[in-house]
Every structure is written in C-alpha cells, then in structure tokens.
Amino acid sequence: MGGCxxxxxxxxxxxxxxxxxxxxxxxxxxxxxxxxxxASHKFSKKLSAGLETEFRSxxxxxxxxxxxxxxxxxxxxxxxxxxxxxxxxxxxxxxxxLTFQDDGVTYNNWRPSYWGTRHRFNFTLTASYxxxxxxxxxxxxxxYTYRPAKITDNFDFDEAMWEDDEVKGxxxxxxxxxxxxxxxxxxxxxxxxxxxEFHTTRELEKTRFIVGVDxxxxxxxxxxxFYRYQLTGSGSDEANIHLLGLGYTYKF
Numbered sequence: 001m002g003g004c005x006x007x008x009x010x011x012x013x014x015x016x017x018x019x020x021x022x023x024x025x026x027x028x029x030x031x032x033x034x035x036x037x038x039a040s041h042k043f044s045k046k047l048s049a050g051l052e053t054e055f056r057s058x059x060x061x062x063x064x065x066x067x068x069x070x071x072x073x074x075x076x077x078x079x080x081x082x083x084x085x086x087x088x089x090x091x092x093x094x095x096x097x098l099t100f101q102d103d104g105v106t107y108n109n110w111r112p113s114y115w116g117t118r119h120r121f122n123f124t125l126t127a128s129y130x131x132x133x134x135x136x137x138x139x140x141x142x143x144y145t146y147r148p149a150k151i152t153d154n155f156d157f158d159e160a161m162w163e164d165d166e167v168k169g170x171x172x173x174x175x176x177x178x179x180x181x182x183x184x185x186x187x188x189x190x191x192x193x194x195x196x197e198f199h200t201t202r203e204l205e206k207t208r209f210i211v212g213v214d215x216x217x218x219x220x221x222x223x224x225x226f227y228r229y230q231l232t233g234s235g236s237d238e239a240n241i242h243l244l245g246l247g248y249t250y251k252f
Contacts, residue, residue, distance in 0.1 A: 020133055029242060034054065036054040037052070065093055066093065068091065071087065073126075080128055082125070085124075089117065089119060092116050093113060093114075097111040108157060111153070112152075118145050118147045121145075124142075126138070127139075134182070135214065137179070140177055143174050149168050151166065152177055160193060174205065176200075178196070194210065205236065206231060206236070208231075209229045213226075226244070227245070
C-alpha cells in the first residue's frame with residue numbers, strides 16, 4: 001500500500017472512530033472558524049519559544065468571537081517529557097444578554113454584546129511515546145484565566161432608559177487533559193492526527209474532538225488543517241460548536 005493511500009485509509013478510520021464517539025449532533029449546534037499564525041524558534045535541542053495570534057468566529061461563521069495573542073517557552077525535561085509556561089491576551093466578543101420579568105414574557109433588561117479582555121496563564125506537561133511511526137502523547141495543562149471588571153451598557157425596559165452595568169472581575173482555574181495520536185506516513189507529505197481533550201473545573205465543562213492533518217514545507221513552514229467538535233457540559237449555556245481550523249507556523 002502506498003504512503004498516501006495508507007494515509008487516506010487511516011484518515012477514514014479516524015473519521016469513523018470519532019463519529020462513533022460523538023453524541024447525536026443537534027440542529028442547534030453552532031459553527032465557526034479557527035485561524036492562527038505562529039512563529040517559533042528553537043534555541044537548543046531542549047529549549048524553544050513561540051508567539052501566536054489566533055482568530056475565532058461563531059454564529060455559523062458570521063460573527064467574530066475572539067482574537068488572541070500569546071507566547072510560551074518550553075523545555076524538554078526528559079526525552080519523553082516536555083514542560084512549558086505561557087501567557088495569552090484574549091479579546092472576546094461577549095454575547096448579548098436578555099432577561100425577562102417573572103412572567104417569562106415581558107422584557108426586563110438587555111445588555112448588548114461587547115468586547116472585553118481576559119488574561120490567561122498556563123503551565124503544561126506533555127508526555128510522548130513513539131511506536132515506530134505512530135506517536136502517542138498525553139498533555140496536562142493547568143490554566144488560570146482572569147477577566148477584569150468592565151462597565152457596559154444596559155437597557156432597562158421598566159425605566160425605558162440606558163444605564164451603566166458593571167460586569168464583575170472573575171478568575172477561573174481549568175485543567176485541560178488531552179490525549180493525541182499522530183502518524184508519520186512514509187512518502188506522504190501529510191501526517192494525520194486525532195485527539196480528545198477534556199476541560200475540567202469542579203465538573204466536566206467541555207470536551208473537544210479533533211481530526212486533522214499536518215504538512216511541513218522545507219522544514220520552516222508548517223501548516224495544520226483540522227475539524228473540531230466542541231461538546232459543552234450540561235451546566236453550560238453555550239451551544240455545541242463545529243469548528244474548521246487552519247494554522248500556519250514559521251520556524252526560524
């Protein structure tokens with residue numbers, strides 16, 4: 001079996017496997033895009049650093065959801081273990097919020113969508129193990145996100161007037177656990193991968209299923225194309241979302 005033929009077979013198997021793992025998809029699910037550009041530099045065999053900017057959309061690709069910029073520094077502690085620390089500045093397009101009176105029909109308050117910032121810090125440990133051309137990895141990431149307080153507009157329907165509304169500052173800790181499998185297929189320029197990631201606070205907050213391919217051009221240019229299905233927990237008011245992703249990394 002040729003390299004690319006083998007790649008297509010494995011990719012099909014991955015799609016079928018992920019489809020079997022997914023719950024029943026709903027027509028209420030959202031859809032969007034994830035696009036990123038990154039620059040990375042390897043200072044030595046063990047030490048490297050990167051800087052990345054990312055854009056996300058929602059509302060079936062029609063609305064900008066988030067823009068972020070951040071960087072990280074990683075160090076290979078052991079041949080199979082890598083540690084990293086990072087920071088991201090997140091600029092979010094927060095969704096509008098409409099509340100009702102006790103009758104459930106009469107409007108009470110309306111807060112339009114607004115842009116706000118968050119600061120995110122993370123510490124990551126990634127363990128990997130290679131079996132011939134298949135690499136398995138387990139990534140554990142602790143992240144702390146802080147949202148500063150912000151004054152926004154709010155329309156009071158009872159008084160028929162606009163007023164200031166304070167969105168209070170808030171901090172949040174999340175543990176992100178990701179298992180990933182990658183294939184390095186001989187004589188094929190595209191390497192498929194699949195992963196599942198769990199975001200946990202006091203309970204399971206969201207689960208991400210991803211399938212995609214990596215492509216490297218002349219060792220300096222790396223491209224990533226993927227599909228992500230994000231399933232939110234029962235306590236979340238966010239919709240599940242299908243995301244198409246593409247990323248570019250320049251290595252120097």
